[in-house]
Amino acid sequence: xxxxxxxxxxxxxxxxxxxxxxxxxxxxxxxxxxxxxxxxxxxxxxxxxxxxxxxxxxxxxxxxxxxxxxxxxxxxxxxxxxxxxxxxxxxxxxxxxxxxxxxxxxxxxxxxxxxxxxxxxxxxxxxxxxxxxxxxxxxxxxxxxxxxxxxxxxxxxxxxxxxxxxxxxxxxxxxxxxxxxxxxxxxxxxxxxxxxxxxxxxxxxxxxxxxxxxxxxxxxxxxxxxxxxxxxxxxxxxxxxxxxxxxxxxxxxxxxx
Ligand code: 13P
Numbered sequence: 383x384x385x386x387x388x389x390x391x392x393x394x395x396x397x398x399x400x401x402x403x404x405x406x407x408x409x410x411x412x413x414x415x416x417x418x419x420x421x422x423x424x425x426x427x428x429x430x431x432x433x434x435x436x437x438x439x440x441x442x443x444x445x446x447x448x449x450x451x452x453x454x455x456x457x458x459x460x461x462x463x464x465x466x467x468x469x470x471x472x473x474x475x476x477x478x479x480x481x482x483x484x485x486x487x488x489x490x491x492x493x494x495x496x497x498x499x500x501x502x503x504x505x506x507x508x509x510x511x512x513x514x515x516x517x518x519x520x521x522x523x524x525x526x527x528x529x530x531x532x533x534x535x536x537x538x539x540x541x542x543x544x545x546x547x548x549x550x551x552x553x554x555x556x557x558x559x560x561x562x563x564x565x566x567x568x569x570x571x572x573x574x575x576x577x578x579x580x581x582x583x584x585x586x587x588x589x590x591x592x593x594x595x596x597x598x599x600x601x602x603x604x605x606x607x608x609x610x611x612x613x614x615x616x617x618x619x620x621x622x623x624x625x626x627x628x629x630x631x632x633x634x635x636x637x638x639x
Contacts, residue, residue: 395622421444425445452492499608540582550593567594597619
């Protein structure tokens with residue numbers, strides 16, 4: 383049975399005080415919940431990874447990085463290596479987010495390099511893929527998704543389904559308030575699962591978590607989770623608010639019963 387993942391991507395939001403007050407607000411509620419089938423994740427900026435990890439260490443929450451360098455180490459000012467992340471005890475990192483693809487020109491090949499560095503260091507990548515509005519309008523969604531999967535996972539060995547998560551994030555739905563409908567997202571999630579079955583094994587495809595991202599919020603989460611191939615959310619804006627984040631966890635817990 384796949385887990386339901388509620389992963390918050392804080393992007394470049396929250397300073398130190400804001401991080402502390404968010405942790406204070408969610409710590410006790412998290413400790414009072416039972417997380418058998420639900421996995422809460424938060425991805426703060428690099429600067430606050432350790433703080434979040436320390437503050438929430440007694441909870442079920444997993445702390446994730448938002449990105450990683452494609453290099454092992456060396457003269458790469460401003461970059462953070464997978465080995466550094468692993469040394470903090472992190473188990474997850476987002477990779478291939480459309481904002482990194484757009485702002486830093488991360489190609490599928492670079493995303494693949496980053497993903498391999500994470501895996502080499504025992505960190506599970508949350509691989510983001512998704513089409514632009516122009517690509518969707520031209521009917522190219524399926525082709526773009528396949529190219530991203532093939533490019534980012536070329537010759538990547540997956541031993542079990544828990545080695546990787548995939549997040550389908552249509553770029554036109556990120557930060558726009560325009561969510562893909564459950565049916566629109568489901569269609570792409572099904573395609574991703576089929577590609578996984580064709581490329582790896584049926585069992586791996588059945589067990590791998592595929593998250594949806596793009597204007598997910600408490601009011602639309604239940605509808606998305608009711609789709610057979612949607613296993614949670616990668617959530618930007620709504621994860622910045624402690625009450626909304628907890629509400630989305632409650633929705634996932636309810637759905638997991
Ligand atoms: P929003 O939830 O703010 O649309 O952001 C989605 C996202 O990019 C998560 O990685």
